[in-house]
Amino acid sequence: MSQNKEITIYDIAKSLNISPATVSRGLKDHPAINKDTKKKIIDAAQKMGYRHNTFASNLRRQRTNILGVIVPRLNSSFTSDVIAGMEKTANEAGFNLVISQSLETMKKEVANANTMFNNRVDGLLVSLAYDTTDIQHLENFINKNIPVIFFDRVYDHEKCPSIKIDNYKAAYEITAHLISQGCKKIAHITGNQLRNVYQDRFNGYKQALADHAIPLNEKHVFINDLSGKAGAETAEKILYMNDRPDGVFSANDTCAINCMQVLMKNGISIPQDIAFAGFNNDPTSTIIEPNLTSVNYKGFEMGEVAARILIGHLNNNYDLQLTHTLMLRHELIMRDSSLRK
Amino acid sequence: MSQNKEITIYDIAKSLNISPATVSRGLKDHPAINKDTKKKIIDAAQKMGYRHNTFASNLRRQRTNILGVIVPRLNSSFTSDVIAGMEKTANEAGFNLVISQSLETMKKEVANANTMFNNRVDGLLVSLAYDTTDIQHLENFINKNIPVIFFDRVYDHEKCPSIKIDNYKAAYEITAHLISQGCKKIAHITGNQLRNVYQDRFNGYKQALADHAIPLNEKHVFINDLSGKAGAETAEKILYMNDRPDGVFSANDTCAINCMQVLMKNGISIPQDIAFAGFNNDPTSTIIEPNLTSVNYKGFEMGEVAARILIGHLNNNYDLQLTHTLMLRHELIMRDSSLRK
DNA sequence: CTGTTAGCGCATTCAA
DNA sequence: TTGAATGCGCTAACAG
Numbered sequence: 232m233s234q235n236k237e238i239t240i241y242d243i244a245k246s247l248n249i250s251p252a253t254v255s256r257g258l259k260d261h262p263a264i265n266k267d268t269k270k271k272i273i274d275a276a277q278k279m280g281y282r283h284n285t286f287a288s289n290l291r292r293q294r295t296n297i298l299g300v301i302v303p304r305l306n307s308s309f310t311s312d313v314i315a316g317m318e319k320t321a322n323e324a325g326f327n328l329v330i331s332q333s334l335e336t337m338k339k340e341v342a343n344a345n346t347m348f349n350n351r352v353d354g355l356l357v358s359l360a361y362d363t364t365d366i367q368h369l370e371n372f373i374n375k376n377i378p379v380i381f382f383d384r385v386y387d388h389e390k391c392p393s394i395k396i397d398n399y400k401a402a403y404e405i406t407a408h409l410i411s412q413g414c415k416k417i418a419h420i421t422g423n424q425l426r427n428v429y430q431d432r433f434n435g436y437k438q439a440l441a442d443h444a445i446p447l448n449e450k451h452v453f454i455n456d457l458s459g460k461a462g463a464e465t466a467e468k469i470l471y472m473n474d475r476p477d478g479v480f481s482a483n484d485t486c487a488i489n490c491m492q493v494l495m496k497n498g499i500s501i502p503q504d505i506a507f508a509g510f511n512n513d514p515t516s517t518i519i520e521p522n523l524t525s526v527n528y529k530g531f532e533m534g535e536v537a538a539r540i541l542i543g544h545l546n547n548n549y550d551l552q553l554t555h556t557l558m559l560r561h562e563l564i565m566r567d568s569s570l571r572k
Numbered sequence: 573m574s575q576n577k578e579i580t581i582y583d584i585a586k587s588l589n590i591s592p593a594t595v596s597r598g599l600k601d602h603p604a605i606n607k608d609t610k611k612k613i614i615d616a617a618q619k620m621g622y623r624h625n626t627f628a629s630n631l632r633r634q635r636t637n638i639l640g641v642i643v644p645r646l647n648s649s650f651t652s653d654v655i656a657g658m659e660k661t662a663n664e665a666g667f668n669l670v671i672s673q674s675l676e677t678m679k680k681e682v683a684n685a686n687t688m689f690n691n692r693v694d695g696l697l698v699s700l701a702y703d704t705t706d707i708q709h710l711e712n713f714i715n716k717n718i719p720v721i722f723f724d725r726v727y728d729h730e731k732c733p734s735i736k737i738d739n740y741k742a743a744y745e746i747t748a749h750l751i752s753q754g755c756k757k758i759a760h761i762t763g764n765q766l767r768n769v770y771q772d773r774f775n776g777y778k779q780a781l782a783d784h785a786i787p788l789n790e791k792h793v794f795i796n797d798l799s800g801k802a803g804a805e806t807a808e809k810i811l812y813m814n815d816r817p818d819g820v821f822s823a824n825d826t827c828a829i830n831c832m833q834v835l836m837k838n839g840i841s842i843p844q845d846i847a848f849a850g851f852n853n854d855p856t857s858t859i860i861e862p863n864l865t866s867v868n869y870k871g872f873e874m875g876e877v878a879a880r881i882l883i884g885h886l887n888n889n890y891d892l893q894l895t896h897t898l899m900l901r902h903e904l905i906m907r908d909s910s911l912r913k
Numbered sequence: 914c915t916g917t918t919a920g921c922g923c924a925t926t927c928a929a
Numbered sequence: 930t931t932g933a934a935t936g937c938g939c940t941a942a943c944a945g
Contacts, residue, residue, distance in 0.1 A: 239922055250932045255924060263930055282690045286630040287922030290937050295627065305659070306652030315646045318672060327691065329668050331659060349623045350668065488859060518829060518859045580938055591916045596940060604914055628938035631921050 299352035316534025402435025414478030462489030521567035640693035657875025743776025755819030803830030825850035862908035
């Protein structure tokens with residue numbers, strides 16, 4: 232096994248007494264190529280230990296076969312599922328993923344987008360940071376017709392498809408569930424209303440209340456960063472309230488769980504005194520006692536779908552505009568934290 | 573802003589009436605370049621909207637500036653911390669990461685390694701799958717002098733540095749801690765002894781027992797895949813034992829937590845009846861009640877260090893052989909699950 | 914300090 | 930169905 236010398240199509244060509252162009256064609260699905268020639272080429276390539284040089288190919292074809300991914304953070308259960316799904320799909324289609332995290336700040340998101348731009352990714356998969364206000368930093372891509380696809384935390388833009396779940400409906404369902412369990416004063420913990428996921432969930436919550444003739448109590452709406460810390464702080468607030476809620480719907484599980492922990496430490500019974508529901512079906516939902524009712528949606532599948540749409544577009548198999556918004560399925564998982572009956 | 577035409581160094585050269593070579597140098601830290609010329613070049617590049625073409629550069633330099641990463645799975649708290657650390661370091665050094673997961677099987681690990689090889693990564697960062705028996709699939713790299721660095725789940729190979737923590741010592745400490753809390757019959761749950769992390773932890777446990785004159789009870793050693801399910805099954809076994817342990821040291825937190833849950837549901841008090849300790853300091857350690865004593869080690873830092881060593885080597889700043897094994901710090905975090913006094 | 918030149922490996926146009 | 934020729938954009942000798 233030679234250590235240093237890479238085999239090229241020229242080497243194969245020489246050994247077979249044919250032209251490099253033919254070898255290049257033989258290695259692909261080129262239509263105009265004799266079957267036998269093709270087989271000969273592939274066999275020789277195999278035997279000589281040829282490996283395709285992506286970079287030369289990229290340079291020549293003016294494509295990189297790289298998909299850029301920008302996520303708020305890599306180390307969350309949901310995100311890593313998404314990435315795993317993307318990796319699988321991309322891999323199968325011969326694409327590589329370059330992944331970066333915004334750490335929930337627009338500033339780093341902008342920097343990441345610029346790096347991706349310079350790296351000439353063929354397309355971009357984006358889930359927005361907590362505080363991103365606009366997508367100026369993605370205009371470079373859009374202007375150059377480099378496809379940008381949003382997932383989960385999306386942005387409404389004519390040229391960019393979105394893949395998400397029906398957050399409004401899920402929130403409606405989970406709120407209605409709490410009501411069906413006898414809750415009459417349901418608090419809501421949510422995040423920055425710039426992000427569709429939190430806005431939609433808030434709206435679903437409000438509509439469910441309205442439909443059941445329950446007035447919205449503004450004191451029972453908590454807007455924060457949905458961190459564990461924020462959950463604990465919310466619990467403190469609830470403890471000091473005259474008019475305590477008898478149910479809490481938190482827009483994510485982390486926040487719900489930390490809130491529950493503090494409440495329980497202070498003698499509140501869940502679900503008897505206060506019922507709880509979260510969102511995301513984090514693995515922690517089944518560790519907290521009582522187990523947390525939540526909304527499950529498949530990150531892995533979302534990753535697969537997002538990558539598939541992007542790759543399909545790049546391969547000109549179908550048009551981005553056709554899939555402007557894609558809604559994936561979700562499911563409500565009822566657990567002890569909300570079951571009072 | 574033109575949509576289609578990319579600016580090249582030739583365009584800049586022409587507009588400045590200098591040679592492309594000078595432009596190429598000006599854009600880098602080339603030593604032999606006039607300061608003013610450099611500034612002129614950088615300004616022009618900026619103004620003209622130049623972006624560096626990595627692929628042409630790669631082709632020419634015969635380097636890809638891509639680091640391959642193979643991990644057992646992306647969606648674990650520890651791994652995603654590691655990846656985040658690698659991403660940060662790589663990014664700062666102008667390298668990209670291509671990440672893939674073996675899903676804990678050697679078969680996929682082999683496939684991933686081959687893909688990486690064909691993608692011509694400049695170096696490889698690997699944490700081995702659960703059942704990997706040998707590293708034949710990495711010989712391609714080693715033969716070609718493409719550096720391979722192991723982290724966490726390492727393999728002893730003369731040419732491949734390893735980055736890990738002192739699993740032996742950590743396990744020794746945590747076992748000694750349980751003993752100090754009055755435990756006299758400490759069980760151990762561990763994984764495939766092919767993996768250094770589990771073997772070392774097992775050895776540390778055994779040595780701690782020996783040093784405290786506690787005989788090893790083989791019935792109290794459980795070898796499984798350390799999944800949550802395995803933890804629950806282990807709990808069932810413990811429940812049916814005549815001679816129940818009064819302490820459990822699990823080689824990871826997931827398994828410990830599921831085991832605790834089942835035991836508690838069956839009336840066992842923790843830590844009074846059975847004290848518990850895990851490993852990894854998973855976020856779930858502070859959600860389970862009582863909170864789980866565990867060993868903390870910084871995945872983010874491990875990722876940073878691994879990437880830094882690899883990049884340092886690639887840039888010929890230092891030699892791989894010098895850092896054959898690098899041991900990072902760990903810390904024992906004592907929580908209620910083990911504190912009986 | 915700067916310029917000239919050549920070629921990294923491939924895919925494609927055009928011609929045969 | 931195949932071949933010849935070209936250039937994608939850059940960098941590194943080498944020469945000045």
